[in-house]
Amino acid sequence: MERLRDEIQGGVISRKQLRELHAQDHDIRRLVRNREITAIHPGVYVNHTGNPTWGQRAWAAVLACWPAALTGRSALPKPPERGPIEVMVPMSRTVRAPCGVIVRRRARFDGYVDWAAYPPRQLVAEAAIDAAAEAADVNEAFSMLADLVQSKALRAGALVEALGHRRRLRDRRLLRELLDDLTAGACSVLEREYLRRVERAHGLPTGERQVADSVAGVSVERDVTYAAYGLVVELDGRAFHRGAASRDADHARDLDAAAVRGLRTVRITYGQVLGDPCRTAVRIGELLARGGWSGELRSCPECSEQRGR
Structure with a gap:
């Protein structure tokens, strides 16, 4: 029983669980004194x-607030290694947060x-919504x-x-917009900004x-x-963090797309999307027009601001 609990809880155990294993208070004091537990x-x-x-910190936080569960970022598949552990308890309970824990x-x-x-x-889906609602900014x-x-x-x-x-x-409407963009296929901040500000x-x-x-x-x-x-x-989005081999592979794929699929490829950076989306839209529109697009490019509020300068 003790070995099983040790494996499941990563070596973390609560006083209540020790008592369930028939340990008395003097037994627990002895284990602490002998540095068998801390x-x-x-x-x-x-x-x-x-x-x-x-x-172990996660298990300790949950056991300290039991019944409780990890929540927010701490409940995601790749939680932040540093910072406090987030746990949730029912609304009906009031729990004092231990050091290093957010309740x-x-x-x-x-x-x-x-x-x-x-x-x-x-x-996970619930935790993701809570974590996104508490993020520092939209990006x-x-x-x-x-x-x-x-x-x-x-x-x-x-x-x-x-x-x-x-x-x-809070910010439910904004989160819905973000999810709409994800559903449309934008899978990075740069892709979302291109979708919104350029396209x-x-x-x-x-x-x-x-x-x-x-x-x-x-593939x-x-x-x-x-x-x-x-x-x-x-x-x-990662152009400045990749080596020559990765760039060569990118351009080889571009060449293959042109030769085999007849698709012309252009590469757009953060600066072109975030810093000058209107000019970028004009150029993309010109390229699309060469391919047969007969639509009309329209102005956005940023275009108007630039004309007023």
Whole structure:
């Protein structure tokens, strides 16, 4: 029993659990004195004297506030290694947060906890919505949600469903816009800004996003494809963090797309999207027109601002 609990809880155990194993208070004091266990929080111990791992800190936080579950960022598949552990308890309880723990009272508790997880945690879609609502800014919120969708930890539809339950959530309308963009296929901050500030704002045709293809035996996924007009837009958000080999591979794929699919590829950077979206839209419009697009580019508020300078 003790060995099983040690494996499941990563060496963390509460005073209550020790008592369930028939340990008396003097037994617990002896274990602490002999340095066989060390207190992490009042009434919660770990079976070594070194720095606890993230998993041990998570177990300790949940046991210290029991019944409780990880919530927000702490409940996501890749939680932040540093910073406080977030746990949730039912709205009916008032729990004093131990050092290094944030306690959140949730109306949505029963039925929204994965009790089979180790440690127990909020359902991932619910946790993602809570974490995004508490993000520092819109880009951080979008990046968080996009990473979950892109890594296939969640479907965008599951996030939309979770948000649908939150009628009183702060910034609910903004989160819905972010999820709409994710559903449309924008999977990074740069892709979302291109979608909003270049494509939609200027009346460009809607491109297909994340189109999977195989050219010359190599699988590729193109950011934005305007197949009817023979144009691919690749958004280079990481251009300054990649080596020569990666850049060569990118350009080889561009060449393959041109030779095999007849698709011309242009690469757009952060500066072109965030710093000068209007000029970028004009140039993309010209390229689309060469491919047969007969639509009309429209002005956006940023275009008007630039003309007024």
